[in-house]
Amino acid sequence: MFSIKEMSKTCYLLKLYIILIIVAICNFSFKIDYYKFRKLVIIVLLLLFFISSYSQRSIHLSIKIPKTIDKSKIQIFFDNGISINKLNYKCDENGMSFFTEKFYSLYAVFEVQFTDGNINYGNSFFLDDKPASIIFQSTSSSINPLSKYIIKNVRDFKNEKLQMFNTDSVERRLAREYENLNFDKINSGKYPDIQNYYFNVLLKNIRKKKIEYITANPTSYFSFYTFKTEIAWRSVISPDSLLKIFNKQFPDSFQLSDEGNLLKEFIISKNQKYNQEFALDFSVKDINNKLVALSAFRNKYFVLLHFWATWCSPCLKELPMILKIDSSFRNSGLRIISIASKSKGYNDFLNDIKKYRMNWTNIYNNQKLELRYGAYSIPRLILIDKYGKIIYDTFSLAKKDDLELNQLMEILKHNLN
Secondary structure (H helix, E strand, O other): OOOHHHHHHHHHHHHHHHHHHHHHHHHHHHOOOHHHHHHHHHHHHHHHHHHHHOOOEEEEEEEEOOOOOOHHHEEEEEEOOOOEEEOOOOOOOOOEEEEEEEEOOOOEEEEEEEEEOOEEEEEEEEEOOOOEEEEEOOOOOOOOOOOOEEEEOEEOOHHHHHHHHHHOHHHHHHHHHHHHHHHHHHHHOOOHHHHHHHHHHHHHHHHHHHHHHHHHOOOOHHHHHHHHHHHHOOOOOOHHHHHHHHHHHOOHHHHOOHHHHHHHHHHHHHHHHHOOOEOOOOEEEOOOOOEEEHHHHOOOOEEEEEEEOOOOHHHHHHHHHHHHHHHHHHHHOEEEEEEEOOOOOHHHHHHHHHHOOOOOEEEEOOHHHHHHOOOOOOOEEEEEOOOOEEEEEOOOHHHOOOOOOHHHHHHHHHHHO
16 A cells, blocks of 8 residues: 555656656647746646645445344434535335445545434444445344444454454443433433533543553554544543644554544644634625624624534434523523534425524534534534633533533523623
């Protein structure tokens, strides 16, 4: 497999050969003058640079699900390297589904989940641009109906997943036992000590173990992907610590890829936000094609930025509380701006904002805005006072356990009532 540096050298030589051919054609066939020729070479170089830099690729995948599995309980998520989206899919009479999607990372990732009540079973699959297939097979396992499958041109990193599973097995068992004993209290918002212990001790210990595995196995793409999605995106450790691991642990083939550059940019942006008091300005269009600029609210209103998605269960659970906040504080000077990630269909998004009476500013599928605020982990709420200062952010470690938004409500009452 070529390294990034080797591929760059190959691209450079290819450009050089093409230019030499142009030189020969121009000099011996057309006899154009030097200055016109120089212009032509510059144009060709720019075109070649653009083509080689644009690394969008496509996956072509077929998935077969056996008749023994209830397909209404199947959900499929796709990570294209920039965002994670829930896919809308249909099976034919043979249980086959076909996908063609664009991606921008070293591998595209499909997460196939089976939901049974409050429990999700699933597996992640890693694909490049070769035609690929996943055939799930019937199994007698009552634990995970998606555990048996045949794959072609797909990587499942089964050994790496097992090694990581063994690394954090004790911590996960302790968290699971505590969750089983205190499930209602953890989700009620009325027991801060229990919530704090669960989120900031037990779950944090699991991720510490994952970091141990990642730093011990930095050359595996599975380690790099886990670092991106479960550590960096979830703000488990400080941005300085994230950047230190990124720069010192991973090889150039990961760091210098488009995916690596985007992740590094994300971590650096988090580092800026981590020590930042004031909200970053933006100017984008909402779903009604109306320009929305954060600076327009300055000195007039408090603003609550609300990052969510229709396929995110915790986001949907939170919406009634957002509606309550809007009705309680709109007349006191609060404005809500909801930024939704891409849904499996735009109509699903429209139906949800109608269902949950989200009669405020709505922005849909603006990945630049999401990246600007580092909002890969959703739901996320950011409260900005009328002077542009951030006074509440669920990114903050101190507020991660505010599931019922009680802290947010108290801050709003103190400032707006």
